[in-house]
Amino acid sequence: MDMMYFCLVPKLWNDTIDAHRHAVREAVLDATAALVSEHGPTSVTMSQIAQETGIGRATLYKYFPDVEAILAAWHERQVREHLRQLELIRDQAGSAERRLEAVLESYALMSRGHEATALATLVHRSEHVTDARHQLAGFLQTLIAEGAAAGELRDDVPPQELAAYCLHALAAADSLRSKAATRRLVKVVLTGLHPPT
Amino acid sequence: MDMMYFCLVPKLWNDTIDAHRHAVREAVLDATAALVSEHGPTSVTMSQIAQETGIGRATLYKYFPDVEAILAAWHERQVREHLRQLELIRDQAGSAERRLEAVLESYALMSRGHEATALATLVHRSEHVTDARHQLAGFLQTLIAEGAAAGELRDDVPPQELAAYCLHALAAADSLRSKAATRRLVKVVLTGLHPPT
Known part of the structure; x- marks a missing residue:
């Protein structure tokens, strides 16, 4: 990325990151809700949630510990x-x-x-x-x-x-x-x- | 104790033992209730309860594990x-x-x-x-x-x-x-x- 560009529009860029994070978080919650309502709350795993959300497990762990x-x-x-x-x-x-x-x-x-x-x-x-x-x-x-x-x-x-x-x-x-x-x-x-x- | 005596009145003797056990049990519960109302339920120990009831700790443990x-x-x-x-x-x-x-x-x-x-x-x-x-x-x-x-x-x-x-x-x-x-x-x-x- 061009550093100059980054410096000119930091706010817009941060907003974009925030919006992206928010969207991922919401998608994780939705996927978890769907899995819980299908399988019950005790049998859901982080791997299933990552798969259902369409993100990597490593990414999921950046959002939630468990x-x-x-x-x-x-x-x-x-x-x-x-x-x-x-x-x-x-x-x-x-x-x-x-x-x-x-x-x-x-x-x-x-x-x-x-x-x-x-x-x-x-x-x-x-x-x-x-x-x-x-x-x-x-x-x-x-x-x-x-x-x-x-x-x-x-x-x-x-x-x-x-x-x-x-x-x-x-x-x-x-x-x-x-x-x-x-x-x-x-x-x-x-x-x-x-x-x- | 005379074995003959014991065999002749086993029921009475058993009733006496039962009544004694019941009395000890009730005394333990009363002593614990008194200690709890004075000190709160989390700070009461088995030793205090034994002392308050007037029985030995070993005896108390025959009645209750904790x-x-x-x-x-x-x-x-x-x-x-x-x-x-x-x-x-x-x-x-x-x-x-x-x-x-x-x-x-x-x-x-x-x-x-x-x-x-x-x-x-x-x-x-x-x-x-x-x-x-x-x-x-x-x-x-x-x-x-x-x-x-x-x-x-x-x-x-x-x-x-x-x-x-x-x-x-x-x-x-x-x-x-x-x-x-x-x-x-x-x-x-x-x-x-x-x-x-």
């Missing part, structure tokens, strides 16, 4: 994407109660995804999951406070406690076999947010 | 006792709804015990805890079905799903600082069991 690190990065991406989806749902039009219902239902359906369960044993309670749960609890709390102020939801219990109640109760979705059962669970959780009769 | 085994046995005893207490509460007089409320409140208050949380990291999801949760879920399910039949509780969701909802939602008690907050949580969970308005 399969576990790839799974953790993939899981982090999933959690981030889920949170973004939930934020979009939250920001739709409608009453606080309707938006809360939509958020809770989407969250419950995401939680019962089979990858989520299979990976939970590998990824444990990692930091990004804890962060995401805090963010989610925070925005549920805001929605619940809005609903309480509008007279739609109960105001005899602090919104923070009600948000924790929602997240814990919805964890029951893990053991539910059908989407219909998950929707029933969301209705029950929402009923709990209403003023007692 | 501190972890003692903690597991102690935790199992706690869980069994809690379950028995909940059954007593369940079998009191009153409507299904009132008894359910009493059971849920006791369970929630037990769950937030500081030993429970400190030990959870050591004892993990052991088999006896899973068994106890199944038993508890089973008897909540029966109470909920009774309440639904009496028209006190909702009948649009299977009692099994409602029992799972209760147990998961009450896990939020872990993060609550006060008994008052725990009681609020129980009220919210119960509201969820009522027919939707």
Whole structure:
């Protein structure tokens, strides 16, 4: 490469490298997700991932030290994407109660995804999951406070406690076999947010 | 010891040995519980436990291989006792709804015990805890079905799903600082069991 050229457009060149690295990383995560969903998370190897991504094993090791690190990065991406989806749902039009219902239902359906369960044993309670749960609890709390102020939801219990109640109760979705059962669970959780009769 | 005597009353003698072993075992569990609540579960040693119980270390090792085994046995005893207490509460007089409320409140208050949380990291999801949760879920399910039949509780969701909802939602008690907050949580969970308005 011409050194002169390199010096004139360093920013563009760096951007290109960054974009390339990002693309490789994303491709690795996608390939790993595909392998995991086909073979299960414990039987996937670095060689398979390299082959599936179409890069050399040596290159793959420059990006990730082992399969576990790839799974953790993939899981982090999933959690981030889920949170973004939930934020979009939250920001739709409608009453606080309707938006809360939509958020809770989407969250419950995401939680019962089979990858989520299979990976939970590998990824444990990692930091990004804890962060995401805090963010989610925070925005549920805001929605619940809005609903309480509008007279739609109960105001005899602090919104923070009600948000924790929602997240814990919805964890029951893990053991539910059908989407219909998950929707029933969301209705029950929402009923709990209403003023007692 | 006179062999003749031994042969004439073997059952009585065996009962005596069993009772003695049981008493030593219970004393070890009590001493360990006291040490754990004073120093935390990770800093307790076999020597301390032997000293506190008033038996020799060699004797202690005949009962338990290590501190972890003692903690597991102690935790199992706690869980069994809690379950028995909940059954007593369940079998009191009153409507299904009132008894359910009493059971849920006791369970929630037990769950937030500081030993429970400190030990959870050591004892993990052991088999006896899973068994106890199944038993508890089973008897909540029966109470909920009774309440639904009496028209006190909702009948649009299977009692099994409602029992799972209760147990998961009450896990939020872990993060609550006060008994008052725990009681609020129980009220919210119960509201969820009522027919939707």
